[in-house]
Every structure is written in C-alpha cells, then in structure tokens.
Amino acid sequence: MSMIDDVIAKVKEKDKDQPEFIQAVEEVLTTLKPTEEKHPEFVKAKIYERIVEPERVVMFKVVWEDDKGEIHVNRGYRVQFNGAIGPYKGGLRFHPTVNLGIIKFLGFEQIFKNALTTLPMGGGKGGSDFNPKGKSDREVMRFCYAFMQELYRHIGPDTDVPAGDIGVGAREIGFLYGMYKKIVNEHTGVLTGKAFEYGGSLIRPEATGYGLVYFTSEMLASEGMTLEGKTVAISGAGNVAQHAAQKVNQLGGKVITLSDSNGTVVDMDGIKGEKWDFVMELKNVRRGRIREYAEKYNVPYYEGKSVWDVIRDEGLKVDIALPCATQNEIHKDHAEALVKAGVKAVAEGANMPSTLEAIKVYQENGILYGPAKAANAGGVAVSGLEMSQNSLRLQWTREEVDNKLREIMRKIYKQSVEAAEAYGKPGDLLTGANIAGFLKVAKAMLAYGVM
Numbered sequence: 390m391s392m393i394d395d396v397i398a399k400v401k402e403k404d405k406d407q408p409e410f411i412q413a414v415e416e417v418l419t420t421l422k423p424t425e426e427k428h429p430e431f432v433k434a435k436i437y438e439r440i441v442e443p444e445r446v447v448m449f450k451v452v453w454e455d456d457k458g459e460i461h462v463n464r465g466y467r468v469q470f471n472g473a474i475g476p477y478k479g480g481l482r483f484h485p486t487v488n489l490g491i492i493k494f495l496g497f498e499q500i501f502k503n504a505l506t507t508l509p510m511g512g513g514k515g516g517s518d519f520n521p522k523g524k525s526d527r528e529v530m531r532f533c534y535a536f537m538q539e540l541y542r543h544i545g546p547d548t549d550v551p552a553g554d555i556g557v558g559a560r561e562i563g564f565l566y567g568m569y570k571k572i573v574n575e576h577t578g579v580l581t582g583k584a585f586e587y588g589g590s591l592i593r594p595e596a597t598g599y600g601l602v603y604f605t606s607e608m609l610a611s612e613g614m615t616l617e618g619k620t621v622a623i624s625g626a627g628n629v630a631q632h633a634a635q636k637v638n639q640l641g642g643k644v645i646t647l648s649d650s651n652g653t654v655v656d657m658d659g660i661k662g663e664k665w666d667f668v669m670e671l672k673n674v675r676r677g678r679i680r681e682y683a684e685k686y687n688v689p690y691y692e693g694k695s696v697w698d699v700i701r702d703e704g705l706k707v708d709i710a711l712p713c714a715t716q717n718e719i720h721k722d723h724a725e726a727l728v729k730a731g732v733k734a735v736a737e738g739a740n741m742p743s744t745l746e747a748i749k750v751y752q753e754n755g756i757l758y759g760p761a762k763a764a765n766a767g768g769v770a771v772s773g774l775e776m777s778q779n780s781l782r783l784q785w786t787r788e789e790v791d792n793k794l795r796e797i798m799r800k801i802y803k804q805s806v807e808a809a810e811a812y813g814k815p816g817d818l819l820t821g822a823n824i825a826g827f828l829k830v831a832k833a834m835l836a837y838g839v840m
Contacts, residue, residue: 598632600767
C-alpha cells in the first residue's frame, strides 16, 4: 500500500462521520499518486499525512435574539487548514446544513484552489448552521454581530481573511465588517467581498461566475471551440450562477436553466436581457423563489427537481453544463444523461458539485472537465486582489481587475494542463489542478521543517 492509500484509510477511520471531507480527501489524494515516486522527499516528510490535518479548528456558540425577542443558539466554525503559502483564506457559509465535516471539506479544497491562483493565500473556511432565509435584515444583523464577537479574535489581515459564500453576501459582509471594525478599532483588509465604498474591489461580486466562464472558454479553445451559439445549462440562481449567466450571454452563449432549492426553470429562448435583470432583482432584492420567473415569463417550472434531474427526465439537449448550486448535485445518472444530451464541457462553479462516479463518467466519455478548485477559483483570486488593493490603500478600475482575473484564469488552466502532462496524465485537468496546487504548498511545508 502506498503512503497515500494509507493516509486515505486513516482519514476514513478517524473522520468516519464526515463524508464530504472523506470524499474531498479521496478525490485529491488519489490524483496525487504520480507525485509519490517523483518526490520521495514528500513521502519521507509525511507531507501527505500532514496536509489532511487542519492546523486549527475553532468551534463556538452564537447566541442572538430575533425580532420577537426569542433567543436562538447556533454553532459557528472556522477551520484554518493550511497557512504554508499565506494567510488563511476562504469564505463563510451560513446554511442549515453546515457542520464540521462540510467546513473541513471546503477548507481542504481551498488549499489547492488558492495555490493555483498564483497569489500568496493559505486555505481556510468557516460558517454557521444559521439560515438567513426568511430572516429580517435586523435579525441577520444581530446574528452577524454575535458571530463576529467570537470570530474576530481568530482572524486578521495577515492571519486569516474570510470572505462570503452561500448565505453570506454583501449584506452579511457589511454587518460582519462593521462589528469587526468596532471591536478592534481598525479599518483593515480583514474581510473580502466588501462593498466598493468601504474598501471592496470592483468585479468581486462577479468574479466567481466570470472566472468560471473564462476557464470554460480556455477549455473550449483547446478543442477549437468557443461559447458562441452554445446552449448552456446552469444550476443555482445565486451569485455564481447569476454572473456566469451574464458572462455566457456576453460571449454569445444561451443560458436555458436556473434553479433554487425548490425547483428548476427552463427557458429555451434564453435567460438574458430583461429576464436576467428580473433574476437579479428577484434573488438579490426581493429574495424570492425561482418559480416566480416561470410565472412571469410563462416557461416550464419543475417543482422539486434539480437542473440535472430535468435534463435526465426531459431529454434536453445541452452543449455546456455549469453546476453552480452545491456539493454533490450531479450523480452518476445525471452525468450519463449529460453524455446523452451532447454536453461537450462541464465546468464547476460550485464546490465539489460532481460525485466521484460522475467525474468518472465525464472522463470516460471525453467530456472536457473543469474541476471546481480550478474553474471556480476566480472568486478567491479577486479576493486576493482585494487584499492587495487594501494593503496598497487604493482601488483599481473595473477593467484592470477584470483583465487580471482573465489572466489568472488563463494561468490556472495552463498550470493544470502542464502538470497533467508532466505527471503522465495528459488532458486530465482534475489531476493537473490538484498536482499543481499541491506542489506549491508541499514545497513550502518542506521548507519550514517539521512543524
């Protein structure tokens, strides 16, 4: 048994109650096997064993009061997974499904994603099982204040720089940053995803979605294709899905699906123009449900079904699939349906949206596959650019940030291709992305000695 197999077995034994974390470790470490022979120094120093253990796990209670005066208790987390190449960096997720295993999986993935951006950022993640849906602005504010009253002592501009994630958008970041600033009496770059007016970066809200589409374009270009005229299925209707749809439209593609936790809409005429504007208002201002889109534009709505369920059950024809909702949304049967649908490329906007069995289907059928840690790294890349702007006490123009984002996504694609080639897996972007990110972190860990 190789050291990697031994490490995976130990994780399965020690963290048996954390299936998402086990899945992430197995997916990454399995693809790292080509590095064992070429880098005996990593084996000797037990880098593989060390990299799956977080450097620090913080768990705390969050007590807050709703508008009716009722007291609630939630659980908060911050996992500082690996700081070898820079301050811990990774989002905060507010969602009822949040638990330690999910935060560890996200933090572990973040290590390699951040390394791929070429920026000096370590990997971390945090959040709470608090559900912002259905809460008033003042309830969300009180929760964020209570959350930050504990979190503040564990973060800082040169220590750990959180950002947003599912359930944590501009509203939540504003409340969180306001309390941090009040407690420490500093105006500093400790959170990213801030509004432009108080230190945020232009393009940050759009960055994950835009970067996803830039990465997709790089994959297609390798086969002499573009997005022009392509039919695109996008899942989700949050920040990533919204801006991926916008960029697809700008590059000549046609987005036909969006979804939320209640169901999916299919609009064969394309979700663009005033329809896209309606989605932005619906989801970001009114915080409504996607079925309202179907009611307004008289298009099919599939209650309780994901985008991938609909493609499977209705036999839709699709050229590009961009899963942007949540982890493990695409299973083996969905992937097989995508093959039948004629999909040429799958690029992941969400974190780990495809199961290991689904990924195998993509690879066996020659579908271009952009794994999450490469394809959705645009968000954290621009978070890194926001950190740079905060440190310099200036703000770049929209064009400057967008050009830097496009170049970073191009470099991520190039690194992934080159690493796959160098380690005997040509064309395998999953292996390439994992190895490229791992090598940077592993070399830094080795340089520090045994610690």
